[in-house]
Amino acid sequence: MGEILEEILKKFDDQPTPEEINEINKEIKRKRRKRESEKNKETSSYEKDGQLYEEIMTEDGPKFITLNDGKPVVVDYVDDYLPINDNAIERGAVLLPDNVEDFEDLKTLIDDISKFIHKYLDVSPLFLKISSFYVALTWVYDKLNTIPYLRALGDTGCGKTRFLDVIGKICYKPILISGAVRPAPIYRMINKWRGTVVIDEADFKDSDFYNEVVTILNCGFERGKPVIRCDKDKPNDLEFFDPFCPKLIATRQKFKDKALESRCITEIMRETDRKDIPVNLPPEFFKEQESLRRKLLMFRLKYWNLIKLEDIINIDLGEIEPRLRQAMNPLCILFSKDERMFNEFKEFLAKYQKELIEERASSYDGMIVNGLYLLLKDDFENISSSDIAEKIKDIYKIDVSNVTVGRHLKNLGADIQPKRIDGKIKRCVVIDKKLFNKLFKRYVTNFVTDDTDVTDVTLHMQTLQSNLHRNVVEKEKTPEKDKKNEAYCTVTSVTTVTSVTDKVLEIYSSDDPKSYFELETEAQKLGISPEEFEKIHNKLKKDGLIYEPRSGYYLKT
Numbered sequence: 334m335g336e337i338l339e340e341i342l343k344k345f346d347d348q349p350t351p352e353e354i355n356e357i358n359k360e361i362k363r364k365r366r367k368r369e370s371e372k373n374k375e376t377s378s379y380e381k382d383g384q385l386y387e388e389i390m391t392e393d394g395p396k397f398i399t400l401n402d403g404k405p406v407v408v409d410y411v412d413d414y415l416p417i418n419d420n421a422i423e424r425g426a427v428l429l430p431d432n433v434e435d436f437e438d439l440k441t442l443i444d445d446i447s448k449f450i451h452k453y454l455d456v457s458p459l460f461l462k463i464s465s466f467y468v469a470l471t472w473v474y475d476k477l478n479t480i481p482y483l484r485a486l487g488d489t490g491c492g493k494t495r496f497l498d499v500i501g502k503i504c505y506k507p508i509l510i511s512g513a514v515r516p517a518p519i520y521r522m523i524n525k526w527r528g529t530v531v532i533d534e535a536d537f538k539d540s541d542f543y544n545e546v547v548t549i550l551n552c553g554f555e556r557g558k559p560v561i562r563c564d565k566d567k568p569n570d571l572e573f574f575d576p577f578c579p580k581l582i583a584t585r586q587k588f589k590d591k592a593l594e595s596r597c598i599t600e601i602m603r604e605t606d607r608k609d610i611p612v613n614l615p616p617e618f619f620k621e622q623e624s625l626r627r628k629l630l631m632f633r634l635k636y637w638n639l640i641k642l643e644d645i646i647n648i649d650l651g652e653i654e655p656r657l658r659q660a661m662n663p664l665c666i667l668f669s670k671d672e673r674m675f676n677e678f679k680e681f682l683a684k685y686q687k688e689l690i691e692e693r694a695s696s697y698d699g700m701i702v703n704g705l706y707l708l709l710k711d712d713f714e715n716i717s718s719s720d721i722a723e724k725i726k727d728i729y730k731i732d733v734s735n736v737t738v739g740r741h742l743k744n745l746g747a748d749i750q751p752k753r754i755d756g757k758i759k760r761c762v763v764i765d766k767k768l769f770n771k772l773f774k775r776y777v778t779n780f781v782t783d784d785t786d787v788t789d790v791t792l793h794m795q796t797l798q799s800n801l802h803r804n805v806v807e808k809e810k811t812p813e814k815d816k817k818n819e820a821y822c823t824v825t826s827v828t829t830v831t832s833v834t835d836k837v838l839e840i841y842s843s844d845d846p847k848s849y850f851e852l853e854t855e856a857q858k859l860g861i862s863p864e865e866f867e868k869i870h871n872k873l874k875k876d877g878l879i880y881e882p883r884s885g886y887y888l889k890t
Contacts (some may be wrong), residue, residue, distance in 0.1 A: 375417045377429075377506060377526055385637045387630060388416040390429040395422065398433060400634045405433050417525065427526055428507045433634065434627035439667065440674060442628055443469055446503065449621055451851075453614065454499045455492060455605035459685050463598055464500050466664045466678075471505040471529045471579040472633040473666065476640045478556045481660040484582045487602030493583035494533060496602065498614065501531035501581040503625045505633070509533075516545035520560065520574040523553075529579040547590050549576045554596045595656050644669040651679055654775065657686055680867075693776045700725050700733070701741050702776040705762065705769070715754055715761045718742065745772060836861060837869045 506528025553576030668674035704724035
């Protein structure tokens with residue numbers, strides 16, 4: 334401090350005035366802060382000559398760990414950088430591994446993640462796969478330009494907090510934030526730690542705060558979109574925050590912002606019926622979680638130089654809609670060079686898209702588009718809003734007004750024009766093949782473009798009714814003893830099946846409903862490969878021999 338003061342006093346010929354002394358004190362503080370920051374730079378991750386150093390929390394405090402010839406090496410600092418040491422680690426606001434742990438291969442690691450999530454959390458089979466991939470992705474997200482968010486949506490008591498505890502805390506450097514925190518700490522925690530933000534109860538009631546958080550989430554989806562704010566003490570000084578990072582969110586309601594909604598991979602949470610999930614997390618949960626964090630850190634250190642963004646820029650995901658392709662494309666960076674895993678991911682993506690379309694088909698927009706589609710397939714001419722409303726009533730047994738249909742059609746981009754028919758004016762939908770093809774792809778299950786002949790409209794109508802009434806099982810098809818399990822599944826009589834199919838059917842238990850993941854695991858024990866099991870499983874569903882409701886559980890009578 335003496336050297337700084339001496340340096341400043343050289344600027345004055347006479348004794349400084351009281352006002353000048355105040356300015357001197359301020360300048361001393363600024364210069365002291367600057368020297369301290371230059372002397373002790375802190376970071377939780379540092380790259381030097383292609384070698385990555387990651388912060389861990391050991392018994393002796395925070396250290397850096399790296400790989401040297403494939404073996405872990407722990408160091409106190411790298412160049413002028415020290416690991417971050419503040420009370421965020423002590424208070425559990427940021428979670429770090431205490432070491433690294435080796436793993437067999439990436440597929441085995443993702444399987445371990447799936448088993449861990451399934452053991453402590455009840456989510457649908459499709460979302461189980463997505464979340465397993467997403468966890469691994471967070472550990473290499475800084476290789477990407479965009480990243481989607483994982484979101485749990487549901488009422489109180491449906492498992493949203495468990496979702497964040499199980500999935501969020503095995504992501505890369507989880508930064509745990511509650512819904513009551515203000516925006517400023519969120520900006521600074523992201524800037525400082527560059528980890529995965531985990532936000533509970535993100536339905537912020539304060540409108541100003543809500544807008545701030547929406548800004549963080551919208552800008553944080555893509556690299557290179559900094560948020561600019563003024564310094565509170567110095568309005569003329571601007572501060573730049575980079576909110577780009579993975580995020581896990583729990584909300585009770587959907588976001589009003591449609592752009593933000595499209596960036597969330599959402600699981601609608603429901604109160605679980607599974608008896609194997611502990612109500613309170615046992616001690617082994619935390620041990621398993623810590624082990625996974627160690628393995629995932631080893632994955633990051635091993636794969637850091639192998640992952641290249643250019644490998645996924647022109648990757649072919651098949652007939653996947655643009656928004657879903659944008660959200661899911663980053664996941665391909667995990668296995669762009671593993672053909673088997675990539676093909677499995679493409680198959681999974683096709684299933685996920687189908688499920689999204691089935692969900693949309695049951696919305697008002699979906700019912701209207703499906704009504705329009707079926708009328709067109711029946712070569713119905715001069716279609717009006719009332720015609721579509723009648724079709725909806727016929728399929729869904731729901732009354733909807735002509736005005737509502739017309740309003741939704743306009744919101745979907747369709748044009749309605751008056752037309753004289755049989756001496757009367759009828760407001761008809763203007764046929765726009767390009768627009769309708771886009772709408773049908775988005776809302777109609779089993780839709781094929783006009784390049785392929787579509788003749789089985791009856792099958793499509795059956796699918797629509799199944800989507801709306803998935804948990805309704807016809808009584809004559811349900812054995813009396815299993816009526817209590819109608820929410821899980823109905824299996825009709827089996828006629829001729831191969832011996833392998835017989836084995837698959839045997840793993841369905843009338844007393845113990847199982848998820849797809851559990852069934853696949855049991856099938857592997859019987860020597861049936863996942864690919865073979867999936868084909869048989871899908872054929873049984875297609876033939877109507879098994880029924881899969883939204884809960885994702887199966888049962889054999």
